[in-house]
Amino acid sequence: MTDHALPPRTPMAAFLHMMWSKEKVWLFSALLLAVLFVLVPAQGATSAAFAAQNLLNVAPFLILSIGIAAYAGATGADGLIARAFTGSPMVMILIAAAAGGLSPFCSCGVIPLIAALLAMGVPLSAVMAFWLASPVMDPSMFMLTTGVLGLEFAVAKTITAVALGVFGGITVHLIAKTGGLADPLREGVGNGGCGASKVRTVQPVVWRFWAETARVTKFWHEGIKTTLFLAKWLTLAFLLESLMLAWLPADLVASALGGTGLAPIGIATLVGVPAYLNGYAALPLVGGLMEQGMAPGAGLAFLVAGGVSSLPAAVAVWALVKRQVFVLYIALALVGSFASGLLFQLWTMV
Incomplete structure (x- = not known):
């Protein structure tokens, strides 16, 4: 205790302090929108609509995954799901x-x-393998990539998606064997590292959890907590995405990624990580750049890096996992994107 104690907070100051400490992400998003509406009203309206529309678009995935997780936790089935991943690590990664x-x-x-x-x-x-591979390619993306950039490019992107997942999964597995990366989730997110106990301890599963008040309470508690957590971070992520789409000139990206050699592949990798371009919207841009002489390897590196670790995704990941896992995730995205671009470039030169 110091001799000069701080003056007591007024009720309003105490309330604002509590709100900022607990809801700083929501408040920052609101402040960002308020500044936009004051300084650039048109962009404020555009950003608000963009965030709302993207939240609606991702809502089915949110509701499904959160509902499954809450149901699994309330019934005790999460232990069964976790134990399904306790087989051969290599098989699970593949x-x-x-x-x-x-x-x-x-x-x-x-x-x-x-x-x-x-x-x-x-x-x-196993989670990292899925995490890295999933945003790079899907069936509809394959068809569109084939139409815009050709079948060879689409196949290369598909192979890259799976290879990047395997590379990331094996890297994480080797690090984990040394005792690193324990309890990857941040404190207060989900069940943290305690989920591992579900693998070791067999608990009875109550599929009709609604017959027990405690399990119903757990279902709603976990579902609401996870929904609010993800909603606040995705809202901020989509607001940032809207600003990047509005204020990052496409011709600036084009000039940075033009040319041939190793340098464009490296630049494409670095630009692709922070610069968010929707995977579908990026295809015509890359197609146009390749027509102007951009190396195919640079195009692939840009698409992979942007898909795996764009700025909005990185914000959400930062909120989800501990710092060392986040750094590893970015490193794997950088190395994997550059390597895929380099290998594809060598393939096209054969």
């Missing part, structure tokens, strides 16, 4: 990477599913 390459999740849409899997105690190696 299955997860292949499933990711076929799933229709974008880099933000996959976040709620990742949160549910980690909360259930599913090993981070």
Whole structure:
């Protein structure tokens, strides 16, 4: 205790302090929108509509994954799901990477599913394999990529998706064997690292959980808590995305990614990570750049890096996992994107 104690907070100041400490993400999003409406009213309206529309678009994935996670937790089935991933690590990584390459999740849409899997105690190696592969390719993306960039490019992107997942999964598995990356979720997200206990301890499963008041309470508590957590971070992510789409000139991206050699592949990788471009919207841009002489490897690196770790996705991931897992996720995205672009470039030169 100091000699000069701070003056007591007024009730309003105390309330604002409590709101900021607990709901700073919501408040920051509201403040960002307020500033936009004051300084750039048209952009404020556009950003608000963009965030609302994208939240509606991702709502089915949110509701499904959150509902499954809450149901699994209330019934005790999460232990069964977690134990399904306790077989051979290599097999689980391969299955997860292949499933990711076929799933229709974008880099933000996959976040709620990742949160549910980690909360259930599913090993981070298998989750990371799915996490990295999922946003890169899906069946509809394959068809569109074929139409815009050709079958060879679409096949290369599909192979890259699965290979990136396997690479990331194996890397995480090797690190985990040394004792690293324990309890990947941040404190207070899902069940944290405690989900691993569901794998070791067999608990009875009560499928009709609604017959027990405690289980019903747990269902609603977990569902509401997870919904609010993901909604606030995705709202901020979509607001940031709207600003990047509005204020990042497409011709600036074009000038940075033009040319041939290793440099464009490296630049494309670095630009692709923070610069969000919807995977479908990015295809015509990359197609146009390739017609102007951009190396195919740079185009692939840009699409993969942007798909896996765009700024909105990175914001959501930062809120979900601990710092070392986040850094590893970004590193895997960078290395994998650059390597895929380099290998594809060498393939096209043969």
